[in-house]
Amino acid sequence: MIKTILVFAESRDGVLRRVALEALGAARRLAGKDGAVHAVLACSGGAAEEAATLTARGADVVHIADDPSLRAYAPEAYVAALGAAMAAVRPDAFLLGHTAAGRELAPRVAAAYGAGHIADVTAIDVSHDGGDVGFIRPLYAGKAFERRSFVPGHPWVITVRPNNLPAAEPIDAAERTGTVTALPFTVPPLYTAVRGLVRRTGGQLDLAEADVVVSGGRGVRSAAGFEPLHALAASLGGAVGASRGACDAGYCDYALQIGQTGKVVTPQLYIACGISGAIQHLAGMSQSRVIVAINKDPDAPIFGVADYGIIGDLFEVVPLLTAELQRV
Ligand code: FAD
Numbered sequence: 001m002i003k004t005i006l007v008f009a010e011s012r013d014g015v016l017r018r019v020a021l022e023a024l025g026a027a028r029r030l031a032g033k034d035g036a037v038h039a040v041l042a043c044s045g046g047a048a049e050e051a052a053t054l055t056a057r058g059a060d061v062v063h064i065a066d067d068p069s070l071r072a073y074a075p076e077a078y079v080a081a082l083g084a085a086m087a088a089v090r091p092d093a094f095l096l097g098h099t100a101a102g103r104e105l106a107p108r109v110a111a112a113y114g115a116g117h118i119a120d121v122t123a124i125d126v127s128h129d130g131g132d133v134g135f136i137r138p139l140y141a142g143k144a145f146e147r148r149s150f151v152p153g154h155p156w157v158i159t160v161r162p163n164n165l166p167a168a169e170p171i172d173a174a175e176r177t178g179t180v181t182a183l184p185f186t187v188p189p190l191y192t193a194v195r196g197l198v199r200r201t202g203g204q205l206d207l208a209e210a211d212v213v214v215s216g217g218r219g220v221r222s223a224a225g226f227e228p229l230h231a232l233a234a235s236l237g238g239a240v241g242a243s244r245g246a247c248d249a250g251y252c253d254y255a256l257q258i259g260q261t262g263k264v265v266t267p268q269l270y271i272a273c274g275i276s277g278a279i280q281h282l283a284g285m286s287q288s289r290v291i292v293a294i295n296k297d298p299d300a301p302i303f304g305v306a307d308y309g310i311i312g313d314l315f316e317v318v319p320l321l322t323a324e325l326q327r328v
Contacts, residue, residue, distance in 0.1 A: 002030045002133060002150070006091035008082060009039045009054055009062070010101060016050050018167060018209045019097030021057060023160050025168035027095055028058045029126050030133060036060045040085035040183065042078055044071035048180075055178030057168035063088065063183035072194035073101055077187055079108045084185035086113050091155060098159035098264070099208065110157040117157045118148050122164040122266070122287060141260075141283035162208045163266040164287070205239040207256065212238025213267045215258060215285070218245035219274020219295065219314060226252055228318040229273055235325040241265065241285075243275045259284035273314040277302025294318065 005027040009020040020039075027037045039059040041047045043066050051062040065081035082105060086094060094109065096102040098120045110117040118135045125134035125147065132149040135158060139146055150156055207213060214233040216226050226240065233240045241263070242256040258265055260283040270288035275281060277293070277300055285291070286305050293306035294314045303309045310317050 002092045003035045004091045005031050005037050006089045006094045007039045008096040009041045010097050011050050019162040021167035022165045023095040026165045038089045042070040042081045044068050051180045056170050058171050059178050062180045065183040069187045074190050076190050080188050081185045082109050083112050094157045096159050098161045102159045106157045106159045115155040115157045119159050121160045142286040207239045207241055207263050210239035211267050212236040212269045213241045213265050214271045215241040216246050216273050217243035217275030223251050232318050232322045235322050243281050272302050276300050
């Protein structure tokens, strides 16, 4: 039985990441009415607003680890803070977002705490009638799915893929009984220090959390060729991504790369422009809700995973789509 759950409320620049609220929503469903949901926030200089958001959405206790070592992401400090939360809460399960930080922290915390680990969960099969709870994760670029469940008596550390689980909704003000508490922890020796942060994506939406992703491949032909894709993404309130082919060719930054060795995205809508559909690219986007492919080669493998396919030149099709969207 999963009764006590801890959630890592990952934030960036003082704003909770959406996947933190998705993990909180999953925790609430897993805990049911009788269980307890704890959240841990790591910050430097206070996180009252994030804590209020978490209690408003059903966290029973929010633990705030506040220390200068947590200002920039340093794995050793974060593991120490999350480990302190594990020791204080002794949860049956600890949920984190399957983000760059979550992927690094989860196995470290699991190892330090002697817990099991399930990574990259995209669905949870919840049952409160004493049956087991299944954690579903895709394998082989989404060609197969695995269902894992708990071995009773062992804690588990689980990462959930962004954009797959419903976020926790605000609860009635009268039902908000959550409390906020300080979490003491011992800062370990830090072997690395972040001296500065360079943002490469010019303030665009976080790719992993965007509802719409417009991606370009080698068919885009140049950096300037990405302009129509940016216009289409802007008209849909989305973000721009890329294949490794486009990144390798120097058309865009590697921060945009989607796939096996890039980011994994699961937007509501993924528009692949001039991307052939190599298996390594599919590994990063094939779980998207609706996939549209624009390619001038009718035999391009991307059409095999697309819900809608447009056989044509992206430089004609993309501006037409943008113009039509701007008209409505
Ligand atoms: P291409 O395969 O060259 O496809 C270009 C497509 O554009 C073609 O289908 C063509 O018909 C179409 N096209 C051309 N002009 C137009 C036009 N005007 N209008 C419409 N369509 C047009 N790839 C990733 O994407 N992400 C990864 O994370 C990744 N990791 C990898 C890891 C490893 C270990 C390896 C070996 C490879 C990895 N790759 C990855 C590379 C992958 O195998 C492919 O080489 C790459 O995805 C191809 O990129 P592409 O589809 O943009 O280019």
